[in-house]
Amino acid sequence: MAQDYRPGDDSVQLNSIEISFLNYLVENANYKEVLFGTSKLLNTPDLLTADQMDSVCFLRGWSFYQLQKSDSAVGYLRKVRRNSPLGEKSKYYAVFNSIYIREFDSADSLLIDKSPGFENLDLLDKGGIYLLKKNLAAFDSIAGSFDFNDYTMAAEQHNLIQLADTLRKYPKKSGVLAGVMSAVVPGSGKVYTGKTAQGIAVFLETAALGLAATEYYVKKGPQSAGFIVFGSLFTFFYIGNIWGSALSVHVNRTEFYERIDNNIMVDLHVPLRRIFD
Amino acid sequence: MCLCGGFLINSAPGFAQQMETANRLTAAGNYTAACYEFERQAWLSTDNTTLANALMGKAGSLIMEGNYSEAYRTTGRFRYETLSDTTVIRCRHTAALAAYLASDYNSAIAEIQQLLFLVNDTSKTSSSLFILALSYNENREWLKADSVLQVMVRRSAVPKNMKDSLEEVLSQSYAPQRFPKLKNPDTAQKWSTFIPGAGHIYAGYVGEGLLNFSLTAASLGFIGYEIYVAYYITAFTIGSGIFQHFYFGGINRAAFLADKRNYRNLRDYNDPRRVQVLQMQELLYGEVR
Numbered sequence: 001m002a003q004d005y006r007p008g009d010d011s012v013q014l015n016s017i018e019i020s021f022l023n024y025l026v027e028n029a030n031y032k033e034v035l036f037g038t039s040k041l042l043n044t045p046d047l048l049t050a051d052q053m054d055s056v057c058f059l060r061g062w063s064f065y066q067l068q069k070s071d072s073a074v075g076y077l078r079k080v081r082r083n084s085p086l087g088e089k090s091k092y093y094a095v096f097n098s099i100y101i102r103e104f105d106s107a108d109s110l111l112i113d114k115s116p117g118f119e120n121l122d123l124l125d126k127g128g129i130y131l132l133k134k135n136l137a138a139f140d141s142i143a144g145s146f147d148f149n150d151y152t153m154a155a156e157q158h159n160l161i162q163l164a165d166t167l168r169k170y171p172k173k174s175g176v177l178a179g180v181m182s183a184v185v186p187g188s189g190k191v192y193t194g195k196t197a198q199g200i201a202v203f204l205e206t207a208a209l210g211l212a213a214t215e216y217y218v219k220k221g222p223q224s225a226g227f228i229v230f231g232s233l234f235t236f237f238y239i240g241n242i243w244g245s246a247l248s249v250h251v252n253r254t255e256f257y258e259r260i261d262n263n264i265m266v267d268l269h270v271p272l273r274r275i276f277d
Numbered sequence: 278m279c280l281c282g283g284f285l286i287n288s289a290p291g292f293a294q295q296m297e298t299a300n301r302l303t304a305a306g307n308y309t310a311a312c313y314e315f316e317r318q319a320w321l322s323t324d325n326t327t328l329a330n331a332l333m334g335k336a337g338s339l340i341m342e343g344n345y346s347e348a349y350r351t352t353g354r355f356r357y358e359t360l361s362d363t364t365v366i367r368c369r370h371t372a373a374l375a376a377y378l379a380s381d382y383n384s385a386i387a388e389i390q391q392l393l394f395l396v397n398d399t400s401k402t403s404s405s406l407f408i409l410a411l412s413y414n415e416n417r418e419w420l421k422a423d424s425v426l427q428v429m430v431r432r433s434a435v436p437k438n439m440k441d442s443l444e445e446v447l448s449q450s451y452a453p454q455r456f457p458k459l460k461n462p463d464t465a466q467k468w469s470t471f472i473p474g475a476g477h478i479y480a481g482y483v484g485e486g487l488l489n490f491s492l493t494a495a496s497l498g499f500i501g502y503e504i505y506v507a508y509y510i511t512a513f514t515i516g517s518g519i520f521q522h523f524y525f526g527g528i529n530r531a532a533f534l535a536d537k538r539n540y541r542n543l544r545d546y547n548d549p550r551r552v553q554v555l556q557m558q559e560l561l562y563g564e565v566r
Contacts, residue, residue, distance in 0.1 A: 024320045028354070033309070212508075212511040
């Protein structure tokens, strides 16, 4: 348990020196060593004052964040007391890391506790969460409060609104329709989903096999080896293409959402660096 | 003989005990703890020599751990102003070794070249030349590697008869006719464009070349047969499709095989050279560090 500073306590002085050293390690991007050093200090929490505990948890959480271990980063950044000098920075980086690992409830719970002076950042984070959840109506209600006057995040506020528009305009394509189209004209389902080159290639392959099978059927009949081989291959490609077309709607949508989500995360990240670094 | 040894650092008296602790941790294989202690010495350092010793210790620990790129990044924090020649040599040597082990051969060469430029006393720099030779080898600059090794032999203190025999060994090992014959991937592609499979054979894969030639010829035969039996659609669609797969696939495969052959030839030549260079270093200048 963390305790208050007791004058004359040598361990307080020693830990203070150790924390200065840990700050030096962070400045030199030696995050692995910071994890080593903070784990040693956390082995004896009773020897840390409350402020020192805040510093150690912040440094450990920050190092996890830099090493892209967001789940661990959230745990330690959340331990920093809000009234600490590192409190607001820890809170908003904990929010960002929670969003990154898609623990939106955890991020929301942090944002419930308001921080005076950070209202715009709260709105930006909430807007980002709604966009990531693809809840455009809720995002619109938040975006209506963006004032675009804060230079640290005005550009990102505009970006989020543009991303919301992009999401709105994304055509809702049907996997069933893509499959039906490919059943009628092989490859057309792929063209419908936006993969034109793939659609043309599939059409040529399937048509070639179909024509070859037809030729053998007409000239040698349904018992001929040529018809059986090419007919089987045609069937395999034909059915595979119907399934592939239906699936590609889902794949395209996933790829599109991933691109949008990455952009949202960038727009939530950049203001943090501007405000706290 | 190992490139990872010899990083236990001597230091100024005020830091001796802490450095000793860090060195012991390195020797015990506790690299993270060692790096932590070396960093502490770097933080406490009040002069560039102590900083350099601490960072060299950390780089050594990272090298022993196998984290070569991080070791090289650490050596980028040396501050060379006011360092003695001896310390500059050790710093540049450590940096060059870390860069070489991280497969960053150009940086390794640059570190040793700066060392040779900054320190005029050749007796102090000769023991670092082997890293330059190894790096030149990997960069396929074998004539330069040979020159460096000749210099290493000439500058060493071994008897003249041994120098003569080493120079003879070098002249044989680095005879230009023994250098790997590197295949040009573009040439391989051109060969396969005109004669299917010829690019494979040019790259040294005779069996695969003959197979590619046979399959391409068979697909042409299939087209001919289908035309002969008046199955024109099958000839045009399936036959030409199979032919294109073997023909164009063969062209691309020829370039890949040329690169594969080059890699194998390079390793076949360079791996024994690496052993040879390290043995020479040990013979001429003692333990490889």
